[in-house]
Amino acid sequence: MKSKIHAALCCTLLLAISASAAAEDATFEITVMTPDTALKVAQAALADCRGKGYQVAVVVVDRMGVPQAMIRDRYAGPHTPDTAFRKAWTAVSFRENTLDLAKNTAPGTPQAGARDITNALMLGGGVPIEAGGSIVGGVGISGAPSGEADDACGLAGIDAVTADLEF
Numbered sequence: 001m002k003s004k005i006h007a008a009l010c011c012t013l014l015l016a017i018s019a020s021a022a023a024e025d026a027t028f029e030i031t032v033m034t035p036d037t038a039l040k041v042a043q044a045a046l047a048d049c050r051g052k053g054y055q056v057a058v059v060v061v062d063r064m065g066v067p068q069a070m071i072r073d074r075y076a077g078p079h080t081p082d083t084a085f086r087k088a089w090t091a092v093s094f095r096e097n098t099l100d101l102a103k104n105t106a107p108g109t110p111q112a113g114a115r116d117i118t119n120a121l122m123l124g125g126g127v128p129i130e131a132g133g134s135i136v137g138g139v140g141i142s143g144a145p146s147g148e149a150d151d152a153c154g155l156a157g158i159d160a161v162t163a164d165l166e167f
Contacts, residue, residue, distance in 0.1 A: 030063065033129065033136040037161050038068035041129065041139050045157025046071050049144055056143030056153065059084040060129075063136050065092050065119075073143070080142040087126030087150070088140030089119050095135055098126035099151050125150025129158055131165035 038060040049056045050073065057072040057080035065088075072081050087098050094101055094114070102122045105111045115122050124147020129137040139157050141150035 031131060031134055031136050033060075033062060033068070033131070033165070035068050037164055038062070038137060040161050040164075041137075041157040042069040042071045043157075044160030045139055045141055045153045046073060048156035049073070049141065049149075049153040052144070052149070052153070054144040054149065054153070056141050056150070057081040057084040058153075058157065059088045059140045060157075061085070061088040061092055061138050061140070063092060063134075065089040065138070068137065076143040083121065083123075083142035084125070084140040086119050086121035086140065087123060087142065088138040089126075090121050091126035091128045091138035091140065092135055093120070095128060097124075097128065097151065098122060098140075099124035099147055101126075102147065123147050123150075125154060127151060127154040127158060129161075129165070136165065 041060045042058040045058045046056065055073045055075040057070065057076045059067055059081065060069040062068050067085060070081055090098050090101065102124055105114045105122045114120060125141045127139050128135045129139060139154040141153045144150045144153060
């Protein structure tokens with residue numbers, strides 16, 4: 001009888017400990033970029049592109065790929081806001097610069113199927129934004145003469161907030 005009670009108490013204790021551990025793992029903390037920071041990234045990226053003579057759209061998304069800021073220069077094509085969004089979304093979703101993704105998912109490669117994912121756009125110009133070792137957002141640029149040029153403008157936007165993001 002004592003062994004049955006002892007076994008029941010042990011099982012109850014194990015269940016209580018497991019429930020406690022499960023409750024602790026049920027949530028987590030994340031770092032989120034503020035809308036003001038997203039706007040600062042977009043404005044700096046646009047200024048960099050303008051300085052090079054490019055008319056572009058810039059979209060900054062949060063870590064979940066939700067748009068936080070969008071600026072389209074006056075002569076940027078009508079397709080550029082959507083293209084910039086998809087590049088930013090792709091960068092945060094895949095956690096990689098879209099210049100690299102364009103190469104890594106080229107037709108004929110094992111990863112080529114990633115190009116068929118809805119919203120994914122494997123063209124240069126999407127850059128993840130990191131802070132403290134975590135991705136906190138992404139910036140996408142569309143309208144410069146090449147993916148490399150879009151990418152450079154995005155990096156300039158990120159450079160404008162690097163000191164703000166370090167913690």
